Amino acid sequence: MALTAIGVALKTYGLAWKAALPLLKFNGRLKEGWEQRTLADGEPAPADLWMQAASGGEAYLAWEVLRHLKPAGTQTLRVLVTTNTLQGYQTLLRAAEEINGRRAGLAVQPWYFPFDAPELMDRMVRRVRPKLAVILETEIWPGFLSACKAGNVRVLLANGRMTTKSLAGYMAWPDLFRALGPDRIMAVSETDGRRFGTLFGRERVRVMTNIKFDRMGDAGPMARKTNPLGDLIPDKDPFVIFGSVRKEEEHDVTRLAAGLMSARPALVLGLFPRHMHHLDLWRRAMDGAGLNWVLRSRLNGPARPGTVILWDTFGELVPAYGLAKAAFVGGSLAPLGGQNFLEPLTSGVTPVTGPHWKNFAWVGREIIDSGLAVEASGWQDALESLKKIVDNPPPRQEVAKAAKQYIRDRRGGAEAVAKQVADFLNKD
Structure with missing residues (x-):
């Protein structure tokens, strides 16, 4: 794609934003922070580093990187951190309060990420004048990247993930994204690295440890006497959790539940829907079974004993794992990418997952090969695995200890990103 063609593409992109902005004002989620998203009430202060964290999850990753940043010399390192969501903004406010409160040479300012209209992004970059922009995970905005290129701002994409679906979408304009691409990509796996390499060129890509390992604390299993659910789950009866199950796998999960209750009628089953508004679906499913x-x-x-508890209260999954003998982790019997099976592991429970857990591939296949987690080929296989674990559960403390060691061996992602940031900032 010639330079003129890139200019035409960006102009077309800008016109699309101009048409969309009046309509976006009616979006309830975007009303929060509208003045910052549109720069209608001014711009943020200049910063040495601009870090973009799309939503709540990425905001926690940004927080972890901020904890590892070390300013060079005595000069304050000014950091602008932006996000697209209210949850992300609230997280960044807490991060800024902690980091600024340390008085360790960092000045952190949270802000909503402006809409990616090229005119807005050009204005933002001219005002902030960062030396470096850091994108966490996969935030590839043409207006933002174009403004950084025009302002001679180097771009680092860190903790990068790229699905085949996302890659296919970006490959609709491969020359555009190659021209605007980050200066360095730090991907969380070789597979993600290959996908980024296809889009941006392999010479820009490195592989790093996922920052999410750094965020995992050393908390072990919760003692029954301090567990808030201890009075609800009798110690003498086996307790099994189906965690974060999704409506798309309802048929298989229902058969799994019915098979398990038939085979082990004395157990108590806690079924945690991933989305609470689908609770009626699970009521009907349990009635039907x-x-x-x-x-x-x-x-x-x-x-x-013999009861299925449909969990309709928030925030109790982790305490429940602390009482369980076995756990199935949902989102994995249908091609949905899976849910977090590290939560039961750190609580001392060997998790069973279905075959679809690509969203957690960053955890590493070794977690299955080592026996820390069990991968089932389908609901029947999951049923057999759960029965074996219920009948002979591994010692909780031993499972938790092995899980902690697995996590500790894979920490260091935030420090690696902080070092790369320092390298960029310290270059002339």
């Missing part, structure tokens, strides 16, 4: 169920919110005393 002839299973006895009760809502968690209606449970005032110990659950009876």
Whole structure:
């Protein structure tokens, strides 16, 4: 794509934003921070480093990197951190309060990421004048990247992930993204690195450890006497969790639940929907399977053996893992990418997952090969695995200890990004 063609593409992109902006004002999620998103109420202060974290998850990664940044000499390192969501903004506010409170030579300013209209991004870059921009995970905005190129701002994409679907979308304009691409990409796996290399050129890509390992603390299994759910789950009856199950796998999860309750009628099953607004679907599914169920919110005393608890309260999955003998982690019996099976592991429970867990491929295949987690080929295979674990659960403390060691061996991603940031900032 010739330079003139890139200019035409960006102009077309800008016209699309100009048409879209009046409509976006009616979006409830975007009203929060509208003045910052449109720069209608001014711009942020100049900064040496601009770090973009799309939403809440990436904001926590940014927080971890900020903790590892070390200013050179006595000069304050000014950092602008931006995000697209309210949850991300609230997280960045807490991060700024902590980092600024340390008085360790960093000055952190949170801001909403402006809409990617090229005119807005050009204005933002001219005002902030960063030496370096850091993108966390996969935030490839043409207006932002173009403004950085025009302003001679180097760009680092860190903790990078790239799905085949995303790559296919970006490959619609391969020359455009190659021309605007980051100066360096730090991908979380060789597979992600190859995909970034296809789009931007392999010479720009390095592989790093996922920062998410750094965020995992050393907390072990919660003692029953301090567990807030201890009075609801009798110690003498096996307790099994189906964590973060999704509506797309409802048929298989229901058969798994029915098979497990039939094979082990004395157990208590805690079913945690990934999305609470689908609770009625799970009620109907349990009724259709002839299973006895009760809502968690209606449970005032110990659950009876042979009961499915439909969890309709938030924030109790991790304490529940602390009481479970076995766990199935959802989002994995249908091609949905899986859910977090490190949570039960750090609670001392060997998790069973279906075959679809590509969203957590960064954890490493070794977690399955080592036996720390079990990968089932389908619901029948998951049923057999759960029965074996229920009948002979590995010692909780040993599982938690092995999980902690697995995580510790893979930490260091935030430090690696901080070092790369320092290298860029210290270059003339």
